[in-house]
Amino acid sequence: xxxxxxxxxxxxxxxxxxxxxxxxxxxxxxxxxxxxxxxxxxxxxxxxxxxxxxxxxxxxxxxxxxxxxxxxxxxxxxxxxxxxxxxxxxxxxxxxxxxxxxxxxxxxxxxxxxxxxxxxxxxxxxxxxxxxxxxxxxxxxxxxx
Amino acid sequence: xxxxxxxxxxxxxxxxxxxxxxxxxxxxxxxxxxxxxxxxxxxxxxxxxxxxxxxxxxxxxxxxxxxxxxxxxxxxxxxxxxxxxxxxxxxxxxxxxxxxxxxxxxxxxxxxxxxxxxxxxxxxxxxxxxxxxxxxxxxxxxxxxxxxxxxxxxxxxxxxxxxxxxxxxxxxxxxxxxxxxxxxxxxxxxxxxxxxxxxxxxxxxxxxxxxxxxxxxxxxxxxxxxxxxxxxxxxxxxxxxxxxxxxxxxxxxxxxxxxxxxxxxxxxxxxxxxxxxxxxxxxxxxxxxxxxxxxxxxxxxxxxxxxxxxxxxxxxxxxxxxxxxxxxxxxxxxxxxxxxxxxxxxxxxxxxxxxxxxxxxxxxxxxxxxxxxxxxxxxxxxxxxxxxxxxxxxxxxxxxxxxxxxxxxxxxxxxxxxxxxxxxxxxxxxxxxxxxxxxxxxxxxxxxxxxxxxxxxxxxxxxxxxxxxxxxxxxxxxxxxxxxxxxxxxxxxxxxxxxxxxxxxxxxxxxxxxxxxxxxxxxxxxxxxxxxxxxxxxxxxxxxxxxxxxxxxxxxxxxxxxxxxxxxxxxxxxxxxxxx
Numbered sequence: 001x002x003x004x005x006x007x008x009x010x011x012x013x014x015x016x017x018x019x020x021x022x023x024x025x026x027x028x029x030x031x032x033x034x035x036x037x038x039x040x041x042x043x044x045x046x047x048x049x050x051x052x053x054x055x056x057x058x059x060x061x062x063x064x065x066x067x068x069x070x071x072x073x074x075x076x077x078x079x080x081x082x083x084x085x086x087x088x089x090x091x092x093x094x095x096x097x098x099x100x101x102x103x104x105x106x107x108x109x110x111x112x113x114x115x116x117x118x119x120x121x122x123x124x125x126x127x128x129x130x131x132x133x134x135x136x137x138x139x140x141x142x143x144x145x
Numbered sequence: 146x147x148x149x150x151x152x153x154x155x156x157x158x159x160x161x162x163x164x165x166x167x168x169x170x171x172x173x174x175x176x177x178x179x180x181x182x183x184x185x186x187x188x189x190x191x192x193x194x195x196x197x198x199x200x201x202x203x204x205x206x207x208x209x210x211x212x213x214x215x216x217x218x219x220x221x222x223x224x225x226x227x228x229x230x231x232x233x234x235x236x237x238x239x240x241x242x243x244x245x246x247x248x249x250x251x252x253x254x255x256x257x258x259x260x261x262x263x264x265x266x267x268x269x270x271x272x273x274x275x276x277x278x279x280x281x282x283x284x285x286x287x288x289x290x291x292x293x294x295x296x297x298x299x300x301x302x303x304x305x306x307x308x309x310x311x312x313x314x315x316x317x318x319x320x321x322x323x324x325x326x327x328x329x330x331x332x333x334x335x336x337x338x339x340x341x342x343x344x345x346x347x348x349x350x351x352x353x354x355x356x357x358x359x360x361x362x363x364x365x366x367x368x369x370x371x372x373x374x375x376x377x378x379x380x381x382x383x384x385x386x387x388x389x390x391x392x393x394x395x396x397x398x399x400x401x402x403x404x405x406x407x408x409x410x411x412x413x414x415x416x417x418x419x420x421x422x423x424x425x426x427x428x429x430x431x432x433x434x435x436x437x438x439x440x441x442x443x444x445x446x447x448x449x450x451x452x453x454x455x456x457x458x459x460x461x462x463x464x465x466x467x468x469x470x471x472x473x474x475x476x477x478x479x480x481x482x483x484x485x486x487x488x489x490x491x492x493x494x495x496x497x498x499x500x501x502x503x504x505x506x507x508x509x510x511x512x513x514x515x516x517x518x519x520x521x522x523x524x525x526x527x528x529x530x531x532x533x534x535x536x537x538x539x540x541x542x543x544x545x546x547x548x549x550x551x552x553x554x555x556x557x558x559x560x561x562x563x564x565x566x567x568x569x570x571x572x573x574x575x576x577x578x579x580x581x582x583x584x585x586x587x588x589x590x591x592x593x594x595x596x597x598x599x600x601x602x603x604x605x606x607x608x609x610x611x612x613x614x615x616x617x618x619x620x621x622x623x624x625x626x627x628x629x630x631x632x633x634x635x636x637x638x639x640x641x642x643x644x645x646x647x648x649x650x651x652x653x654x655x656x657x658x659x660x661x662x663x664x665x666x667x668x669x670x671x672x673x674x675x676x677x678x679x680x681x682x683x684x685x686x687x688x689x690x691x692x693x694x695x696x697x698x699x700x701x702x703x704x705x706x707x708x709x710x711x712x713x714x715x716x717x718x719x720x721x722x723x724x725x
Contacts, residue, residue: 031253031577035303065570071327071579072256080687081260083699091698110256112577136702 030106030113033067038104038115048096050128060129063122067114077133082111086133099127167667169215170269172311173546174664177461178396180548180623182665186673187725188627192641192650195675195723199240203718205229206695208660208682210544211266211311212621213720214274215666215676216288219243221269222720225682226250226262226279230286236669240722244291251280251302257577258307259327261686263660265394265544270314271339277308283321285342295342299323303577305330313395314339315404315434322391326409326454329580332389334406334430336437348437350389350408350425351375357425358432359439366441367491368513369424378422386574387419388412389426393456393543396474401489403431403440405474407455407543413572414452415582417524422447427455429476431491441491445478447514450523451504451533451567452583453480456543459488460556464604466494475603477547477558479539482508482515485603497606499599500540500560501590504533525582529568536565536587538617544683546662547601548622548630553644555609556601557630559618562590563706587688587706595707598622598632598640600647610647616710619685621662623675631675633659635685636713639677639721655679657717658692658710672724680718685710692716 032038050056064070064077074080083091092102103123106113114123164170167184174180187195203209207225214221220233220240230246255262258279267276273285273294281300286293299321300306305328313320319337323330332350337343349356354364357375366374379387390409397404411419411426427446432439446453460475466485474488481502485495496508505515523530538561541547547558565585572582589595596618599611620633630644635658641651658681665675681692690703691711703711 029253031256031303033578034575035577066573068573068575068578068580071581074687075584079699079701081258082256083696084701087698087700089698089700091696109252110254110258112256117575 029108031110032116033112033114034117036116038113044097044100044104044120046095046097048100048124048127048131050124051096051131053128056125056128057132060125060127063118063126064129067118069126077130078136085130086135088135096127099130100124103127164216164269168217169213169664169666171214172212172266172268173394173396173458176397176399178394178458178546179460179462180546180621180662181550181625182623183626184665184667184673185626187625187629187675189629189643189650191725192629194725195641195651195653197653197721198674198724199722201233201240201720203229203231203720205718206680206693206716207262207718208686209678209680209718210263210660210683211678212662212664213676214267214269215664216269218669219288220676221267221274221288223264223267223276224718225264226255228264228276228278230267230274230276230291232288232291246286246291246293248278248284250278253302254280254307257302257305257325257328258309259324259579260684261682263683264309265311268312268314273339275312275314275319275339277310277312277321279307279309281306281308281323283308283312283319283337283342285339297337297342297344299335299337299344305577305580310392311394313397313404315397318345318434320395320404320434322406324390324392326388326390326412327579327581329386329412329574330388330390331385332391332408334391334432334437336434346437348432348439350391350430351379351384351387351423357439358437364439364441367443375424378424380420383419386412386580387423387426391456394458394546396459396461397434398461398488402433403488404434405429405431405459405461405488407457407459407476409454409456410452411449413580413582415525415569415572416448416450417526417569418572418582423449427453429455429459429474429491431488443486443491443493443513445482445484446480451480452537452585453478453539454543455479457541458543458546460547460549461488462549462551462603464554466604473603475549475556477541479535479537479541479543480504481535481540483601483603483606485606495603495606499601499608500562501534502540523567523569523583525569525571527569529566531566532564533567534564534590535561536563537585538563538587538684542619542684544660545619546621548624550624550644552626552628554602554604555644556603557622557624557644558599558601559620559622559632560597560599561617562592562595562597563587563617564590589706596635598642598647600644612642612647612649616707619683620659623663623665625665631663631665631677633661633663633677633679635659635681635710637679639663653723655721656719657681658685658714660685668724675723677721678719679721681714681716
């Protein structure tokens with residue numbers, strides 16, 4: 001099935017309809033974790049309600065393991081077959097809402113959509129965990145002796 | 146003897162093929178997967194004068210595993226995702242393209258492939274180039290025109306299946322398998338019709354006899370007795386996500402009419418979740434190509450607790466073992482043992498470690514079972530098990546196939562000298578996401594060097610020589626009648642060595658680490674050429690730390706066990722051709 005007309009149509013609508021709705025349409029071709037599609041049309045907050053909350057970060061870290069995020073992004077999210085999530089750099093945007101959208105609706109190049117399995121609260125705690133991670137001290141702009 | 150063998154091999158090339166002597170038409174050079182060429186222009190005496198004659202950037206940065214094919218003065222190159230197929234005209238100056246084929250490949254495959262978006266190459270048969278796309282399709286392309294003849298969906302991304310394996314074509318059957326040992330797939334092998342691409346049979350590697358195609362009276366494993374072995378060696382239902390992927394190399398004995406292939410690890414890595422032997426994971430299976438019937442099987446690592454896939458090639462040779470000539474299959478397993486087996490029956494004749502091994506004391510060839518050191522058994526209930534050798538990268542990686550020279554009687558292979566700690570954890574199967582359950586940091590083995598290139602006597606089970614390498618060695622090998630063996634290194638050197646002594650005769654820095662397999666062929670001018678890919682990747686895309694430069698949104702610290710590899714290589718994708 002070709003989803004392109006649908007995606008284009010919804011994309012235009014979203015562009016006219018304001019930021020909250022924008023990402024909702026763009027997941028039709030993603031892999032759905034567990035085979036469960038994320039709910040469409042659910043308005044999402046822009047701000048992480050748990051930002052900086054240590055307990056939420058701990059719960060998010062647990063979810064990071066249970067949902068197999070570490071299988072692609074590596075233990076501690078240092079990068080594996082999927083990109084590092086703790087280097088302060090983002091392919092698809094690093095704002096609270098953008099990280100939420102990437103988890104909930106997935107991304108091209110293989111990031112599965114988890115919004116069908118995880119409620120928004122759990123996703124925000126994952127965001128909180130990722131935001132709690134310090135960038136690695138030893139980055140590859142170093143020199144060798 | 147040698148000449149007879151070569152003639153035999155030529156005689157069993159697929160019907161209708163135009164492959165000539167001096168061509169390289171299938172991944173392992175011949176059905177026996179020897180990667181031996183009887184070309185002899187390049188010798189131990191003149192290899193020092195090799196020079197590059199041509200290079201081509203593939204435009205792709207993923208790990209360049211696999212090997213080119215050369216048929217009828219045309220070189221065929223399959224790239225990693227997005228699996229472009231190039232056809233170079235070797236008769237014209239500069240080797241311009243005849244055509245290129247750019248398939249539409251689902252980018253979601255990038256998140257389902259465990260270990261970089263690699264491809265292990267194509268197979269030429271009956272005027273067709275047959276290969277797999279990463280997203281679970283097999284395609285057949287007209288070798289003359291680049292026209293797509295058929296495209297068949299063989300695998301299901303949503304269940305964690307991807308397809309980097311190189312097909313094997315036997316007569317009118319295209320044999321393919323799927324990766325996904327890290328995604329809890331239900332591993333299988335399929336036989337397609339070469340003319341149409343239609344799936345003729347599917348043989349699962351685990352599950353009930355009816356799905357494994359283990360038929361009464363036909364299936365005769367050497368060591369095991371009874372029915373439903375691939376079901377009763379698992380907890381109920383667990384086998385359905387038990388792994389046993391097919392991602393290595395396949396071989397074929399035309400006299401016995403058997404295809405041989407190895408299966409990957411059981412899923413998940415945490416063995417507490419799958420009591421039993423977990424047949425037929427980490428095993429070699431022998432099947433009939435026509436209908437997939439299982440004839441025998443042998444499990445190298447029962448209840449694998451270390452991710453020891455048995456995906457490495459099964460090289461077929463005629464050797465003297467204990468003074469008797471035997472038709473054998475030789476296999477260098479990730480678990481560190483080299484097995485010499487009777488390829489008609491599956492009996493283990495010799496099983497000796499080719500690298501440092503501590504998870505097992507030895508293999509008992511009376512029972513076929515390894516004598517396991519119980520302190521190295523892993524599982525979530527056992528905590529962090531320290532210093533298991535070899536690491537799960539393998540004493541040898543299945544990605545880097547060995548070569549066998551009937552002239553020297555030796556096998557040549559890239560090895561790793563790494564050990565690991567293994568902390569298993571409970572894993573949850575969620576379709577389309579990883580199903581692993583272990584954290585396994587590596588460290589260098591005894592001596593501190595991370596790899597070596599070795600020569601092995603498979604009749605005696607002994608190492609004959611070795612050249613240590615600073616980094617793990619991850620390239621395949623090719624050995625020639627000129628007495629030269631070629632391999633590449635992770636820091637980007639391509640080397641020619643004396644097949645009898647291991648002495649390095651020549652080397653050249655090829656621009657990126659080598660994880661592909663060299664080939665050799667006769668050019669349109671009658672000269673001998675050697676070709677290889679440069680392009681670090683595969684597991685090293687995951688493991689090496691910072692060897693990429695194309696994604697500003699992904700920077701990583703160096704891996705502690707190989708902290709300076711980034712000093713010597715970055716990603717790339719280059720085809721190299723050398724000659725005298």
